[in-house]
Amino acid sequence: MSAATRPSKLFKNLNAKIASIPMILTALCVFVGGTTWTVVYSFTDSKLLPRLRFVGIEQYERLWASQRWIVSIENLAIYGILSLVFSLVIGFLLAALLDQKIRFEDTFRTIFLYPFALSFIVTGLVWQWILNPQFGVQGIVRGLGWESFSFDPLYNADIVIYGIMIAGLWQGTGLVMCLMLAGLRGIDEDIWKAARVDGIPMWKTYLFIVIPMMRPVFITTLVIIASGIVKLYDLVVAQTGGGPGNASEVPAKYVYEFMFRAQNLGQGFAASTMMLLTVAIIVVPWAYLEFGRRR
Amino acid sequence: TDLEVTHWWTSGGEAAAVAEFAKAFDATGNKWVDGAIAGSGDTARPIMISRITGGDPMGATQFNHGRQAEELVQEGLMRDLTDLATKEEWAKLINPPTLLQNCTLDGKIYCVPVNIHSWQWIWLSNKAFADAGVPVPTNWDEFVAAAPALEKAGKVPLALGKQAWQESGALNVLMAAIVGPETFLKVYKDKDETVAAGADIAKVFKAADDARKMAVNSNVQNWNEATAMVINGQAGGQIMGDWAQGEFQVAGQVAGKDYTCLPGLGLNAVIATGGDAFYFPKVDNADISAAQETLAHVMLSPETQVAFNLKKGSLPVRGDVDLTAANDCMKKGLEILAAGKTMQWTDELISPDTTQQMNDLMAEFFSTPTITPEDAQKRFAEIIAKAD
């Protein structure tokens, strides 16, 4: 009975490793490599083309001195927080309503979900039009005789971001509803029965029992929405182009404009690095909770 | 040979003009592959630059000459046209000579200017003023004075697309017209911040404030939609470059009868000689190189120049072409050009980065009534101080 030798660790699961090469390459080259590259060049004064002429944190100083960047950040914060709250609330409400064993559930669900199939470009265009003061809602209401009615979010710098949010919610709540519905369907049937026997009203059951139980679903949803919010770009471009003025500017657009229009790559990279940092602040704790704890 | 040409000329007049290039080029036995990208130069340029830096260059591409392509040239990505230029003696043909200078870097020529565009125009709708019962103004001040009457008649006095480049363009036009080319150059060429903060420029910002008030009800984005408002008499006028003329032409309007144009806003008839130029990225393929040369040649040929510029509403780059067919407004331009009353424009003077900051400022100014002209001027001076 001679002891067989332990095979080399490298060749264990060799097939799995080979199959994971695309993933490893993507992770290393594209995500790590690309990110590092971006961060490094954010410390240079690259203009149209990337050049390694380091200027320290000058780009960052300029970034935070820029009114436009501040507006972008504010807008993203307002949009982000409100659309997080609203899409969770609306998504959950719709899911809860659909969960009442109603008729035509499929129809309603399809109606709520279909905007998700459309691109932001399409969404932006349609809502731009609906919110157009001449043809859209304001025009109609005024046409009905209410002359002083005013609803022109896309042309009013103070509320333009809410106009964008209306469109964003229209497109995004369907998916949230879907996730919530899946979560609700995963709740043990007996919990509902127990709550009914205990005589707990429906809304209390949702609020105090079901929602806390759906924590993981909420977290997953939150992360999905958040990742979308950070990337907010197409919708703004299609709906307002950042206007009126710079009132609906968002960071992703700032990055794009500085990299390509202003031909100031360094500035664009600095802005993207700030975005990455924000993302890291959101994602790392989540990733830790989600994947770190389990292994 | 197929040659892909990218540009951002997609509005009615522009497209008609491009068609002339394509026709002339196709006639040489090559094929013009059109790569139009809609949504103004701001959208198109990044794509063009990525293509060139990404190693998949097009055959030729439009840029505004000036500093937009500077780095691409420095990086050696653009083809050197000096040989062709010497052979065809562009230096003699092209007028004013600054056009060719703008294509030159370290003594080498890298682009073909195709037209002269000037920003300093205001386009007025004769119909709108007739409706309002006031005479068509002859300069900016009269225009401002006529605004209340227009408003009363349910018109928008000033049509202005809500895009930053239009707004900052309007400011620059006002500046050139109100304070004259010298002060303009002090600000933009010498980057003299005391001038920028001074009393002269304060007048300009006051005028911009007027413009802002007059344009409050102008709910359009693209410049040609604003032009459309002038064309159909909804708006009194629009500050826009001479490319707007193409739109009037496509709409079948006649200069002097249906619309009026005032170079230099009727105050200071000087025009800038900016314009469009074509660059030819370096390629390995000999066929394409040959086609590039052909295109460069075709673009400068007298017939093409006439046909193109008539459609486009811009001025030809050669002084030796016959433009009898030109309309009222073009003739005004040609006269100013002939008189040598030209000046440099911001494209040549400040970097895109500074332009962007200007744009940001003006976008904010025009959309935020609470920003006073004084505030805006102060920030303007700061930008000029740091400009490059």
Added chain:
Amino acid sequence: MTSVLVRDVSLNFGTVEVLKALNLDVPEGEFLVLLGPSGCGKSTLLNCIAGLLDVSAGQIFIKNKNVTWEEPKDRGIGMVFQSYALYPQMTVKGNLSFGLKNAGVAKDEIEKRIARTSEILQIGPLLERKPSQLSGGQRQRVAIGRALVRDVDVFLFDEPLSNLDAKLRSELRVEIKRLHQRLANTMIYVTHDQIEAMTLADRIAVMKGGVIQQLDAPQAIYNRPVNRFVAGFLGSPAMNFLDGELAAGPSFKIGATAVPLARYTFDGSASRIGPAVLGIRPEHIAFGDAAKASPFSQQVEVELVEPMGSDTLVWTRLGSQNLSFRVEAEKPLTVGDKVLIGFDPARASIFDSTAGNRI
């Protein structure tokens, strides 16, 4: 006095009739067990009584009050679920008090009831814990507490122990029995475990396909099952069934062997001639000397021995049919041994071979 009365209750899910005009009458203080295989409608019946499902037809009375259309909370019932269904993010105390708070019970009354309940169930030290910090048995106790604290007349249990391991199950079984002895409430208890049913029930209702097959005291059901289904469902190791022929005499012929049925008490007036099935429980088969004394005995060969610790199950054949019998653990039998077995036909059950009813 009748505590729960189910009258002609039917229930359909779509076109499937799950309960078929079912009648049930549970006297005050009785421990009734609903026993049956999976899918027979036990939970459905319980849910109907609780008001969690709307009956399709029929009436339900609790404490002589027609509650057919009442909400669950107004029926005076408490329910314990298989999956415990504790509110996971509330403490044990929160779980116990949530229903009371909603019913608007005064604060000190709530405290008092929780104190009493936790004393009965000995969950005092657990009050501040969350369900996830409890063991299976403790969770089950809290689930019972949640019903207990509401001071209800009728307790409904839906397989409350089936998620637990065997050891805990037998412990909690005893606890539930003690609880019933102490509270003397009416309890209706659903299970598919016949040991649980036998040990807990005052009466057992054996269900199959939405119909109650037999409703009687455990020993009666065990010893005199009304049909072959009930006979086979109760008892572990299971009853032996031997196919054969009822003959005059009366006797039961299994191949060449005849079992004399003089001591068997026939039921009703069914035909006593023709093919039939004889059922006999493994523990009613004697062997060795005891077999000799039996009215019927036979020499057989041991085929398989299953020691189960406390006793041993021995498999053999009678004619060509499998037969098992139980012997004490100490009796050493090995495969191939020839032994004499026998049983008293009075303890057997005979069923007709088509419908399976007791003869």
Added chain:
Amino acid sequence: MTSVLVRDVSLNFGTVEVLKALNLDVPEGEFLVLLGPSGCGKSTLLNCIAGLLDVSAGQIFIKNKNVTWEEPKDRGIGMVFQSYALYPQMTVKGNLSFGLKNAGVAKDEIEKRIARTSEILQIGPLLERKPSQLSGGQRQRVAIGRALVRDVDVFLFDEPLSNLDAKLRSELRVEIKRLHQRLANTMIYVTHDQIEAMTLADRIAVMKGGVIQQLDAPQAIYNRPVNRFVAGFLGSPAMNFLDGELAAGPSFKIGATAVPLARYTFDGSASRIGPAVLGIRPEHIAFGDAAKASPFSQQVEVELVEPMGSDTLVWTRLGSQNLSFRVEAEKPLTVGDKVLIGFDPARASIFDSTAGNRI
């Protein structure tokens, strides 16, 4: 001859040591049962033997060949899983032939083996069905067939019956036992059901916390458990444990009562004085006349009666400690009855009260 040999095998999940330098030696043809509570590492050990988990230390031999680093398929093992793990999209036939095809067995050979297997397990008529069209018992049989068809030396079963209901479980138990008698292969069988362990095993390895507590024949483990854990884990109803004091004599004092230990065989040389625990199984406690004949007897009061059909469990108290004993179903005892009970100390087990080892 040794069929499976596990030598000093350890296994860690991260920092948790699930198996601790475990040794096991299974002779050819033996039916070994791994028995233990949930989470004790039974499945882990089985997976190590199958090669589905890499051991952290130690070696595994199958048929005297070191297979520590072999792939599962090369170890000559077949495995049957708790959840059946049938490939849902393949027919039964596809399930059976999948492994053979992977091994490149010729077509007609595959046919032959499937024919033989389906004859042994009587699944011939099911061959063309999908697993979803099978009942639980049939699925289990197919799962066994999948191991059988591969003609392996060692069968590994991981709780193959625990998803089935009690009735089916006891039927399939008998089938597996018959299968073993017929094939005479080595079988290693994991379960936490002690009845299964007792009935099936040639030897049982009782595990706890990754360590084998006792490895012996079923009756030996049942009657002479090496520690309190093993004693409590086997047997249902569970063994009674009575706290008390070992005194000279030797005798065992429970409060005022003394149990004479003259007939008890002590183990080893542990101290025979001081606090200890006496364990006695319910079925070893006699009552009534039989109790009088016992070396120890005592008058007690009945507190609770649990009829279980075949017999009845009676709960009472000795001193202040709970005690249960088993009586035949016919003996009518009711709560409050005073009875005499007694047992033979030779059948009891005594454990030290701290470590719990047998004294």
Added chain:
Amino acid sequence: MSNPATLAATVAGADAIAAELGGPSGPRPRVTFSRRNIILYGTLIFAAIYYLIPLYVMVVTSLKGMPEIRLGNIFSPPIEITFEPWVKAWATACTGLNCDGLSRGFWNSVRITVPSVVLSIAIASVNGYALANWRFKGADLFFTILIFGAFIPYQVMIYPIVIMLREIGLYGSLTGLVIVHSIFGMPILTLLFRNYFSSLPEELFKAARVDGAGFWGIYLRIMLPMSLPIFVVAVILQVTGIWNDFLFGVVYTRPDTYPMTVQLNNIVNSTQGVKEYNVNMAATIITGLVPLAIYFISGKLFVRGIAAGAVKG
């Protein structure tokens, strides 16, 4: 078949009480227009209207002529239905000199979407499978990086990817774009597949290993046939994502391979004089038709797949 004696007694007792009490029997009466139903369906219908309005506006507008649009009311149904805008949007709308509408872009989109969807799903499902069933050292690290990648704004990566594609000589080719889509689809899809495969019983995987199937054997023969729901989700997500993509399409292709969205943008933004809203809307609907169709066809499977792959716990 109940014990006759017991049952008879029961029923007799029951009758006595029932005679006394009578009262409700059978199912609880259901009011169709109960307050609950009115609120429930009212809210749902109200919400449905909000979600449907844009679609309605798009369709209605696309069927109107320009004169009618200038009249103003976007909500009024067309007086005279015309399909001309559709024809124009599909076949003749101009961008620069190209006047072939969306038709070219449609086929480009198909040529981009199909291989991208197939490739990205193929890669991601294998990754997810490897991560769920064949954990090797470091796999989790790569996976975490990958997930982080899901949050990186695309703008950040445009430039580095331009350089990478240039270096491997794929810039501007369809292959390059397909690779880009696969890369950016990978994080979310891998997460979905990993979650799904881990939710499948591990014993199945073990059984297959004992049966001698290898990495690919198990993937192809065991895992794939069981993964329909998650594949549906992946296909839906990828088709909509890639079909609707604008940024990559415009940056990494050339005009003759522009996808539909880029052409849509060109058409919408190259206004020749007045904005032709009807054509724009028709173009918009045509562009959205493919993903919409997929949703309407497989919406039910989508929810099921989401439940299986995305939402755990």
